[in-house]
Amino acid sequence: MVSDTRLQIHAGWLDSVKRSECEHFDCRPDPNDISLLVIHNISLPPGEFGGPYILDFFAGKLQPHIHPMFEQIYQMRVSAHLLIRRDGQIVQFVGFENRAWHAGVSSFQGRTRCNDFSIGIELEGTDNTEYSAQQYAALVRATHAIVAQYPLINLSRIVGHNDIAPGRKTDPGVSFDWGRYRQQIGFFYNS
Template structure:
């Protein structure tokens, strides 16, 4: 599996669902950090289109009590990898998605300015699927090929850039396997 990144920042062959929750990166800023997240909506439930609706500001607050607490948030990620391995891209990778929140890496704040965010459908405690790892590895290789500033040491979890506030992708994410496949 190989992904091609177009000049306009979209990955060929993946479903595109443009999110309004993005803006330009600071002038001259290229992505130099990759952040792995997890999400499931409602928490712990997989499938459906709630994540897609959330990242496009269309989450119906009345469909689940948890949705009432997040429906008005304006967030996005560049990519969402479902349990099946299907990818949805929400934001072109050269643009600034709103995934990291209050964050810092190596003393530099505002990781959204220089990071690409990938959400895995999952939780901190449930194993990710083989299909998710396969797609994540191929996608990571394509991103690293396009942005050489993203080295293996500049691939982190949300928990690494927002410690104490975020825990994802959690203990269930197999960093050793993932990094070994990138080597």
């Protein structure tokens, strides 16, 4: 569960959150160009919450025999910087200074390869399942810490996966309340 204290970032890692370091990352071309925050959703198996499978997936340890869908994805090498569970627990997989592999083929304002300059946050959920109040609270806390550390990210540079990969991705989906989220983080910006 997430407490009410402010999160801090030290050497690219949030303090006071669970770490589940993975090998699915590499160096950013320019570590001074962290300028985009991308919000995703994930559930494994699809529509099921709370199990170990997201952590297994990002660690490259997903077992294909557990679920038919896993047979299609178990060899993929993907990751995100953060996962926010339904109960608000934050798990960090990759330090922000490094490039996580979350965006895939993507473009933002004419720039391709969004992984090069973005931070990826996965919300445990689906496009059509309402996110929990604990997830919004944790997301707001993580956003504040990220923006304080990486000021090139402003309100207009926080997007959904669907925004950078239209037609290919739909997350975080219609269930994500952008108005609620932006209202909760809006006071933090001078935009």
